[in-house]
Amino acid sequence: MVKAGFIAGVANLLLGLGVNVVLHMILPGLAEEYQNTAIFRPWQDPLMMVYFAYPFILGIVLAYLWGLLRKQLKGSDPQKALQFAKIYFIIATIPGMFISYTSFQISFLMILVWTLTGYLQAYIAALIYTKYLK
Helix, strand or coil: CHHHHHHHHHHHHHHHHHHHHHHHHHCHHHHHHHCCCCCCCCCCCHHHHHHHHHHHHHHHHHHHHHHHHHHHCCCCHHHHHHHHHHHHHHHHHHHHHHHHHHHCCCCHHHHHHHHHHHHHHHHHHHHHHHHHCC
16 A cells, blocks of 8 residues: 555656646746745745655555545546546545635635646546556
8 A cells, every 4th residue: 555655646746746847837827826935935945845745645645545445436447546536536625625715815726726636646646556456
């Protein structure tokens, strides 16, 4: 479980970095929003290095959740991955993005990006789990 979670963490770290690079090129206003130190820590803050642990923590937690749900998921591996991502999305992403949007002064665009990225992360992780956690 930990190995698959770690692999999912690497994949999701790369996904997150790639999405951020592309979106910051396409939507420079989004990149500027991340520079708001009234909301976000500056990258120079040493605590920001811990930020990169998130995909690995998520990968391991989702691997545990996969272990609980995998027998209930039906269909081919991609179909199981979509079902898993949908469950995670409904339980964690929607409420998390709702509370983020209503409590932080961030744009709807940022919430939309985080929402879509969260769904993609769960789907990518589940695809990995279909291979490593049978």
